[in-house]
Amino acid sequence: MLSYILRRILSTLPVMAIVALFVFSLLYIAPGDPAAVIAGDQASPADVERIRQSLGLDRPFLVQFGSWVWDILHGNLGTSIFTNLPVSKMIAQRIEPTLSLMAITLVLTILVAVPLGVVAAWKAGSWIDRTIMAFAVFAFSLPVFVVGYVLAYVFALQFEWLPVQGYTPLSNGVWPWFQNLILPSLALGSVYIALIARITRASMLEVLQQDYVRTARAKGLDQRSILFVHALKNAAVPIVTVIGIGIALLIGGAVVTESVFAIPGLGRLTIDAILRRDYPVIQGIVLVFSFVYVLVNLMVDVTYTLVDPRIRY
Amino acid sequence: MDRRTVLKGLAGVGSLAATGGLSMPALSQGAAARTLRFVPQANLANFDPIWGTQYVVRNAAAMVWDTLYGVDAKLQPQRQMVESEQVSDDGLVWTFKLRPGLKFHDGEPVRAKDVVASLTRWSARDPMGLMLKAIQNELTAVDDKTFKWSLKQPYPKMLLALAKNNAPCSFIMPERLAQTDPFKQINDYVGSGPMKFVKGEWVPGAKAVFEKFTDYVPRQEKASWLAGGKQMLIDRIEWVVIPDPATAAAALQNGEVDWWENPLSDLVPTLKKNRNISVDIADPLGNIGSFRMNHLHPPFDNVKARRAVLMAMSQEDYMRAVVGDDTALWKPIPGFFTPDTPLYTEQGGEILKGKRDFDAAKKLLAESGYSGQPVTCVVAQDQPITKAQGDVTADLLKRLGMNVDFVATDWGTVGSRRAQKTPPGQGGWQMFHSWHAGADCINPAAYTAIRANGEKAWFGWPTSPNVEKEVVNWFEAKSVDEEKAAVGRLNQSALEDVVYAPTGFFLSYTAWRKNVSGIAKGPLPFFWDVSKTA
Numbered sequence: 104m105l106s107y108i109l110r111r112i113l114s115t116l117p118v119m120a121i122v123a124l125f126v127f128s129l130l131y132i133a134p135g136d137p138a139a140v141i142a143g144d145q146a147s148p149a150d151v152e153r154i155r156q157s158l159g160l161d162r163p164f165l166v167q168f169g170s171w172v173w174d175i176l177h178g179n180l181g182t183s184i185f186t187n188l189p190v191s192k193m194i195a196q197r198i199e200p201t202l203s204l205m206a207i208t209l210v211l212t213i214l215v216a217v218p219l220g221v222v223a224a225w226k227a228g229s230w231i232d233r234t235i236m237a238f239a240v241f242a243f244s245l246p247v248f249v250v251g252y253v254l255a256y257v258f259a260l261q262f263e264w265l266p267v268q269g270y271t272p273l274s275n276g277v278w279p280w281f282q283n284l285i286l287p288s289l290a291l292g293s294v295y296i297a298l299i300a301r302i303t304r305a306s307m308l309e310v311l312q313q314d315y316v317r318t319a320r321a322k323g324l325d326q327r328s329i330l331f332v333h334a335l336k337n338a339a340v341p342i343v344t345v346i347g348i349g350i351a352l353l354i355g356g357a358v359v360t361e362s363v364f365a366i367p368g369l370g371r372l373t374i375d376a377i378l379r380r381d382y383p384v385i386q387g388i389v390l391v392f393s394f395v396y397v398l399v400n401l402m403v404d405v406t407y408t409l410v411d412p413r414i415r416y
Numbered sequence: 417m418d419r420r421t422v423l424k425g426l427a428g429v430g431s432l433a434a435t436g437g438l439s440m441p442a443l444s445q446g447a448a449a450r451t452l453r454f455v456p457q458a459n460l461a462n463f464d465p466i467w468g469t470q471y472v473v474r475n476a477a478a479m480v481w482d483t484l485y486g487v488d489a490k491l492q493p494q495r496q497m498v499e500s501e502q503v504s505d506d507g508l509v510w511t512f513k514l515r516p517g518l519k520f521h522d523g524e525p526v527r528a529k530d531v532v533a534s535l536t537r538w539s540a541r542d543p544m545g546l547m548l549k550a551i552q553n554e555l556t557a558v559d560d561k562t563f564k565w566s567l568k569q570p571y572p573k574m575l576l577a578l579a580k581n582n583a584p585c586s587f588i589m590p591e592r593l594a595q596t597d598p599f600k601q602i603n604d605y606v607g608s609g610p611m612k613f614v615k616g617e618w619v620p621g622a623k624a625v626f627e628k629f630t631d632y633v634p635r636q637e638k639a640s641w642l643a644g645g646k647q648m649l650i651d652r653i654e655w656v657v658i659p660d661p662a663t664a665a666a667a668l669q670n671g672e673v674d675w676w677e678n679p680l681s682d683l684v685p686t687l688k689k690n691r692n693i694s695v696d697i698a699d700p701l702g703n704i705g706s707f708r709m710n711h712l713h714p715p716f717d718n719v720k721a722r723r724a725v726l727m728a729m730s731q732e733d734y735m736r737a738v739v740g741d742d743t744a745l746w747k748p749i750p751g752f753f754t755p756d757t758p759l760y761t762e763q764g765g766e767i768l769k770g771k772r773d774f775d776a777a778k779k780l781l782a783e784s785g786y787s788g789q790p791v792t793c794v795v796a797q798d799q800p801i802t803k804a805q806g807d808v809t810a811d812l813l814k815r816l817g818m819n820v821d822f823v824a825t826d827w828g829t830v831g832s833r834r835a836q837k838t839p840p841g842q843g844g845w846q847m848f849h850s851w852h853a854g855a856d857c858i859n860p861a862a863y864t865a866i867r868a869n870g871e872k873a874w875f876g877w878p879t880s881p882n883v884e885k886e887v888v889n890w891f892e893a894k895s896v897d898e899e900k901a902a903v904g905r906l907n908q909s910a911l912e913d914v915v916y917a918p919t920g921f922f923l924s925y926t927a928w929r930k931n932v933s934g935i936a937k938g939p940l941p942f943f944w945d946v947s948k949t950a
Contacts, residue, residue: 134825134828134829134832134833135826135828135829135831135832136828136831136832136835137828138832139828139831139832139834139835140827140828140831141462141467141468142468142469143468143469143470143471143583146469147864147872147874148835148875149872150541150599151835153599154467154599156599157597157599157600183620185461185462185468185620186461186462186620187462187464187601187603188620193620196619197619197622252662255663255666256666259666259670260666260669260670263670266670266672267663267666267667267670267672268658268663268664268666268667268672269656269667269672362659362660363660363663364663365622365656365657365658365659365660365663365664365667367619367621367622367623367657371621371622371659372621374659375459375461375620375621375659378798378826378827378828379461379828380828380832381461
C-alpha cells in the first residue's frame with residue numbers, strides 16, 4: 104500500500120507539469136493586460152507600456168515560462184503583480200476559509216445525503232422516496248447563488264439569526280467561525296446533497312436486491328443493521344467515488360459561494376486574479392487546486408480498500 | 417430575547433468549551449463605536465498611489481498620506497502641510513516652507529528632502545507633474561523645512577497641481593520610499609496622514625485596516641474635502657470588500673457594516689425604506705459617461721461620422737440605462753465639463769440639444785464614406801456602467817445603419833484592447849465606453865480624456881490643434897474670466913472635432929447606518945470628522 108501511495112504521489116509530478124504548461128500558455132494567449140488595469144482608466148498608453156516593461160510582461164513567452172518554472176522548482180510561486188505580496192502568502196491567507204467551507208459542506212452533505220439516500224432506497228416507490236427524490240431534483244436544479252440569496256434573506260435579514268457575510272478565523276472561537284459558515288455551507292451543499300442522495304439511493308437499490316441481504320432479513324436482523332451495516336458498506340464504493348468527484352464541484356461552487364457571502368477564500372481570490380489578469384496568482388491557485396484534486400483522487404482510491412476488502416493495491 | 421441572542425449565548429459556552437477559552441472577547445460598546453466598517457467601491461488590490469492610479473487606491477491613500485495643499489469643497493487649493501509659500505516676481509521660483517510638527521508614521525519628522533523625493537516621483541506619473549517636470553530647472557531642499565522649485569517658465573497652476581484630488585495626488589512619503597522607481601511598487605507604507613495603514617491585517621480582496629495616527633497634527637481650520645483640520649474621531653477603520661452588491665446591501669441592513677460607499681442604484685429604494693439607514697448623493701461632482709471613438713481608423717477617422725453619432729445620440733437613453741428613472745440622478749450635458757462648477761460651459765453644444773435628427777445623421781454618415789463595414793464596439797460586461805452604455809450604443813449605431821460588431825468582454829480585456837492602434841480586424845477597435853469622475857472634468861488640468869494631441873492623447877488618439885491651443889490658454893490664464901473664455905472655446909472645439917461623445921452626467925448614492933455621522937459629500941470618501949455611536 105505504501106509503495107502504491109508513493110507511486111501515485113510521484114505520478115502527480117508529470118500531471119502538475121502538464122497543468123503548469125497548459126495554464127501558462129492559456130494565460131499568455133488570453134486577451135487582457137494587467138498593466139492596463141494597474142495604470143488605471145486615465146493612464147496614457149505610454150504609462151501602460153512602461154508598467155508592462157517593469158513587470159517583465161514584454162519578454163518572450165519562453166523566457167517568461169522558463170523564469171516561472173525555475174522559481175517553482177525553487178519553491179517560489181512568484182509575486183502578485185498587483186499586491187506585490189508573495190503568491191504563497193496570499194494563498195496561505197485565503198486557504199483557511201475555503202478549507203473550512205469545504206469541510207463543513209462535506210460533513211453536512213454526508214450527514215444529510217447518505218441517510219436520505221438510504222431511506223429513499225429502503226422506502227423505494229413510497230411517498231417518502233418520491234418526496235426525497237423531488238427534493239433532490241429541486242436542490243440540484245437551483246443555482247448555488249440563488250439558494251445563497253434566499254438563505255441570507257430568510258435567516259440573516261428576516262430572522263437575524265446569522266450574519267450575511269464575512270469569515271471569522273477558527274482561532275477567534277468555534278462558534279463565531281461556525282456561525283459565518285452555516286449559510287454558505289447550506290447553499291454550497293444543496294447541490295451536493297442532492298447528488299449524493301441520488302447516487303446513494305441508486306447504489307443501495309442494487310445492493311438491497313442481493314441474496315445476502317435477503318439472507319440477513321431471513322436471519323431476523325433488524326432493519327437498521329441491514330441497511331447501515333451490511334448494505335451501505337457494499338454500496339459505498341460508488342458513493343465514495345462520487346464524493347471524491349464532488350470535491351471538484353465544491354471547488355467550483357466555492358468560487359460562487361465565497362462571492363455571494365463575501366468569504367475571503369481561494370474562490371474569490373481566483374475571480375479577482377482572473378479579472379485583473381494577475382497571472383502569477385492565477386497560476387499559483389490552479390497549481391494548488393490541481394494538487395488538491397490529485398490528492399483527493401488518491402484518498403478516494405485508498406478509501407476503497409477500507410470499504411471493500413477485495414480491493415488491494 | 418430573540419433566537420440570535422440565545423444562539424450567541426450558547427455560542428459563548430460552546431466556544432469556550434471547544435477552545436479552552438481562546439475565543440476573542442466581545443468588543444465593548446466603546447470599542448465598537450471607535451471602529452468604522454466601510455465597504456469601498458472596489459478591492460484595494462495594491463497600495464501605492466503613484467504606481468496604481470485607481471480611485472480606490474487614491475481614496476485609501478488620502479487617509480494615510482498627507483499632501484502639501486488640499487483642494488476644498490469650493491474647488492480651491494488650500495495649504496495643508498505647507499505653512500507658507502513665496503513666488504518670485506517673474507513667477508519662476510517657488511519657495512515653500514513646511515509647517516511645524518509634521519511626522520511620518522515611523523516617528524521621523526517630515527523633512528524637505530522627503531518632499532523633494534515625493535514630488536520627483538509624482539511628477540514622473542501625473543499629467544500636471546509631467547508639465548512641471550518639462551519646465552523644471554531644479555527642485556531642491558534648502559533646509560529641513562524649506563524647499564524650492566525653480567522653473568524655466570511661469571506655471572500659474574502650481575498650487576492646483578499640488579492640491580488636486582485627481583489621481584495621482586502628490587502624496588508626501590519618506591524619502592526612502594519616494595526614491596522607488598515610479599513604475600515600480602513600494603512595499604512599505606509609512607505615511608504622513610491622520611491614519612496608519614496596518615499592513616499585517618491587509619488581505620487584498622477582503623480587508624484593509626487603518627488605525628489612527630496619534631502624533632498627527634491637524635490644521636486648526638475646519639476640514640473641507642482634502643483641506644483643513646483632518647480630525648479623526650474614529651480609532652480604527654476597516655475596509656470590508658464585498659464584491660456582491662446584494663450582499664453589501666444586506667450587510668448594511670443587518671448592521672454588519674456601517675457605510676457603503678457606492679450602492680447600486682437598483683438597491684437604493686430598498687435601503688431608503690430601512691429606518692436605520694441614511695442615503696444621499698455621494699459626490700455632487702458626479703460622473704460623465706463617455707463614448708470613445710478611434711480617430712485612427714474608418715469610419716470614425718472622419719469627423720463627419722463622429723458628428724453623425726453626436727447628432728443621433730440621446731443622452732437621456734444612456735442615462736436611463738445607466739442609473740434608471742430617478743431623474744434626480746442624471747442630466748444631459750451639451751459639453752464636456754462638470755455641471756454646477758465654475759468653468760461649466762455649453763458653448764458649441766447645440767449638436768447635443770433638442771430632438772435627435774436621424775435623417776441628417778444618416779446623410780452625414782453617408783457623406784463620410786461609410787459603406788457598411790463592421791464597427792467593432794468593445795464593451796465590458798462586468799462593469800454595469802459600460803454594459804448599459806454599450807447596449808444603448810449598439811442600438812443607436814444599428815439605427816444609424818451601421819454594421820455593429822459587438823464584442824462583449826470584460827474590463828481587463830477592454831483595458832488592453834483599447835491600447836491597440838492596429839486596425840479593428842487585427843485586434844484593434846472602433847469604439848469603447850468609459851466614464852470620467854466629474855472631479856477630473858472641472859477643468860483641463862487632469863482631464864486626460866479631453867486632450868487631442870494625437871499619438872500622445874488618451875485612447876482613440878484624437879488630433880485637434882484648436883483643442884490643444886485652448887488647453888494651453890487655460891493653463892496660462894491669469895484670471896477666472898480668462899479661464900472661462902478658454903474653456904468655452906475648448907468645449908466648442910472639442911465638440912466640433914468630436915474628441916469623444918459625452919453620454920450624459922450622472923450621480924451616485926452613498927449609504928450609511930444612522931449611528932454614523934459627519935459624512936461629507938465629495939469626490940472621495942472623507943473619514944475625518946466622521947463619528948459613530950454604538
